Amino acid sequence: MNNVKSGTRGRALRTIVLSRGRVVLDALEHLVGGLGTALPAFVVLVWLLLVALLCAVGLGFLLAPTLPRLVRAPAERERARLSRWGPEVIAMGAAPSGVRAALADPVMRRELRWLLAHGTLGLAVGAAGATLAVQAVQDISYPLWWRMLPRDNASPNLVSWHVHTDLDALAVACFGLVLAAVFVLIAPGLARLQAWPGRRLLAPPPDADLSLRVARLSATRAAALDAHATELRRIERSLHDGTQNRLVAVTVLLGATRRALARDPATALPMLEQAQDAAETALAELRTVVRGILPPVLADRGLPAALAGLAADCGVPCRTDIDIPGRCAASAEATAYFVTAEALTNISRHSRARGASLTVRLRGGLLALRIEDDGAGGAAPRRGSGLAGIRSRIEAHDGRLTVTSPPGGPTVLEMELPCGS
Amino acid sequence: MRIVIADDDFLLREGVAMLLRAESLDVVATADSPETFLAAVDEHEPDVAIVDVRMPPTHTDEGIRAAVEARRRRPGLPVLVLSAHVEQAFATELLAGGSSRLGYLLKERVGRVEQFLDALHRVVGGGTAIDPDVVAQMLTRSRPDRGLERLTVRERDVLGLMAEGLGNASIAERLFVTEGAVHKHIRSIFAKLDLAPTDRADRRVTAVLRHLQSTGAQS
Numbered sequence: 220m221n222n223v224k225s226g227t228r229g230r231a232l233r234t235i236v237l238s239r240g241r242v243v244l245d246a247l248e249h250l251v252g253g254l255g256t257a258l259p260a261f262v263v264l265v266w267l268l269l270v271a272l273l274c275a276v277g278l279g280f281l282l283a284p285t286l287p288r289l290v291r292a293p294a295e296r297e298r299a300r301l302s303r304w305g306p307e308v309i310a311m312g313a314a315p316s317g318v319r320a321a322l323a324d325p326v327m328r329r330e331l332r333w334l335l336a337h338g339t340l341g342l343a344v345g346a347a348g349a350t351l352a353v354q355a356v357q358d359i360s361y362p363l364w365w366r367m368l369p370r371d372n373a374s375p376n377l378v379s380w381h382v383h384t385d386l387d388a389l390a391v392a393c394f395g396l397v398l399a400a401v402f403v404l405i406a407p408g409l410a411r412l413q414a415w416p417g418r419r420l421l422a423p424p425p426d427a428d429l430s431l432r433v434a435r436l437s438a439t440r441a442a443a444l445d446a447h448a449t450e451l452r453r454i455e456r457s458l459h460d461g462t463q464n465r466l467v468a469v470t471v472l473l474g475a476t477r478r479a480l481a482r483d484p485a486t487a488l489p490m491l492e493q494a495q496d497a498a499e500t501a502l503a504e505l506r507t508v509v510r511g512i513l514p515p516v517l518a519d520r521g522l523p524a525a526l527a528g529l530a531a532d533c534g535v536p537c538r539t540d541i542d543i544p545g546r547c548a549a550s551a552e553a554t555a556y557f558v559t560a561e562a563l564t565n566i567s568r569h570s571r572a573r574g575a576s577l578t579v580r581l582r583g584g585l586l587a588l589r590i591e592d593d594g595a596g597g598a599a600p601r602r603g604s605g606l607a608g609i610r611s612r613i614e615a616h617d618g619r620l621t622v623t624s625p626p627g628g629p630t631v632l633e634m635e636l637p638c639g640s
Numbered sequence: 641m642r643i644v645i646a647d648d649d650f651l652l653r654e655g656v657a658m659l660l661r662a663e664s665l666d667v668v669a670t671a672d673s674p675e676t677f678l679a680a681v682d683e684h685e686p687d688v689a690i691v692d693v694r695m696p697p698t699h700t701d702e703g704i705r706a707a708v709e710a711r712r713r714r715p716g717l718p719v720l721v722l723s724a725h726v727e728q729a730f731a732t733e734l735l736a737g738g739s740s741r742l743g744y745l746l747k748e749r750v751g752r753v754e755q756f757l758d759a760l761h762r763v764v765g766g767g768t769a770i771d772p773d774v775v776a777q778m779l780t781r782s783r784p785d786r787g788l789e790r791l792t793v794r795e796r797d798v799l800g801l802m803a804e805g806l807g808n809a810s811i812a813e814r815l816f817v818t819e820g821a822v823h824k825h826i827r828s829i830f831a832k833l834d835l836a837p838t839d840r841a842d843r844r845v846t847a848v849l850r851h852l853q854s855t856g857a858q859s
Binding site: 459463464465472475477479490500506 | 649651652655656658659662663694699724725747748750751752753755
């Protein structure tokens with residue numbers, strides 16, 4: 220009885236430690252990522268002041284026209300970064316050209332305020348967080364390597380006592396543990412603090428939101444039409460160079476057979492066999508083309524069964540948890556089907572995973588797919604890769620794709636599709 | 641008759657080759673790209689080349705350009721171009737330098753072996769073979785103000801067959817009339833269209849095709 224209880228308690232403790240560990244690791248990643256935008260922000264800020272000073276001697280006016288773009292660049296990177304964890308911060312696109320237009324632009328003015336905050340406070344917070352983490356690791360491991368240090372220089376940073384014995388070194392390690400505990404406590408807060416100016420100032424002003432949304436929709440709509448045209452070309456090509464050629468071959472062979480029958484019937488049989496082969500190939504190719512347009516299984520058995528079928532065919536064992544009451548728009552279902560197929564193909568081909576899982580939910584008009592594998596990780600949506608294809612298909616439907624794939628895994632793809640029903 | 645075939649589709653290439661070999665024609669080489677085709681023409685000096693329009697790398701009009709290039713290297717080389725669909729632009733490009741010893745047929749015509757062989761022999765013999773669908777397209781696209789509407793129904797039939805490249809005898813055979821009647825129709829057609837009368841089949845085709853192309857509706 221007691222054992223069972225302690226077992227349960229042990230499991231609960233493990234869950235808490237694991238989830239806290241994940242939160243802290245995420246916070247560290249965010250802090251370091253924030254440094255990655257805070258440094259450019261700081262550089263641009265310094266350059267901005269320098270150009271302002273140079274204006275006093277006239278030279279600055281020559282350099283001023285480049286400033287809006289220089290301000291926009293780190294701001295856009297910060298927007299992309301913030302969108303990867305937490306609510307989306309819509310990208311703004313190209314900066315206004317000319318200093319006057321830039322100063323009149325409310326978005327630009329907010330970006331300048333962000334630049335000031337992030338280039339100073341954000342930089343300091345990121346540096347403090349990262350230093351704290353590094354210092355904690357250094358101090359905790361101190362007893363292992365302090366003897367290798369030169370005698371007169373054997374005290375780590377932030378430590379007031381001199382280290383002469385192993386006991387002193389152990390004290391340093393304890394101090395390191397204290398630092399680590401402090402980091403665990405304050406890291407998520409630090410990360411939020413660092414992101415706060417960006418979340419406040421880089422999000423569009425409320426009245427601008429709608430027009431930006433429209434601009435983004437227009438862009439994704441154009442992408443959708445492009446994708447559609449590419450798709451039609453692919454279908455035309457496979458019908459033209461595949462199926463049609465097979466059928467022409469059938470007529471050619473049948474023509475030859477007719478002549479052979481009139482001349483020497485014995486030679487007709489192999490020709491007829493070839494003609495039949497060609498007709499069968501035509502049928503097989505036609506089926507492939509049809510499946511590429513809209514998989515019949517979607518219409519016949521619905522999205523849940525179609526997705527379950529994909530998971531069952533996956534090269535690695537794939538657990539499924541699919542809960543979709545009712546149907547979605549046909550285009551959303553087809554997109555969900557194709558991106559799942561692509562993602563599972565990626566997993567069996569590239570990930571070296573031993574297991575995968577597919578979770579699908581329908582919530583509030585959004586179809587949410589989560590595909591996870593325990594493989595090698597390091598997946599990136601490079602141009603022309605499967606992931607890039609998935610992203611463009613998703614974005615063409617005004618959906619969202621989040622990829623988390625640290626080297627060493629696991630890889631998690633999270634997709635949201637407006638399901639239009 | 642020594643023949644070179646160029647088509648990137650293996651089954652089709654070998655199918656046509658088999659059909660021609662069964663007719664005791666000599667297929668000396670087959671090619672699957674414009675480069676290998678031109679090399680084969682240089683090496684084997686064939687009597688006729690059969691070329692698919694769509695070939696790598698872009699699968700658009702490589703075959704036409706390869707045919708034009710082959711005729712630039714070996715002037716007067718008879719070439720029969722096969723196409724998966726009617727594209728008047730291809731025909732126009734191919735026939736830009738005259739229609740003698742040229743053919744442009746839909747691929748599936750190969751299955752009608754007698755007519756295909758007839759077209760092949762016509763092209764090798766210095767004539768022309770234009771697919772009936774191409775001619776029909778030219779006729780329907782022709783602007784109404786250029787004389788075609790003055791032709792009788794029978795004269796239009798004769799004009800079509802003439803544009804395909806058939807000689808008087810073949811036209812007479814197809815229409816179940818005498819050669820004399822065909823001759824009379826043709827004189828009448830040339831008069832109505834303001835074309836200089838000629839009895840040589842190749843010049844005749846060129847004149848008729850030019851006329852049809854020049855009267856094509858500008859869309």
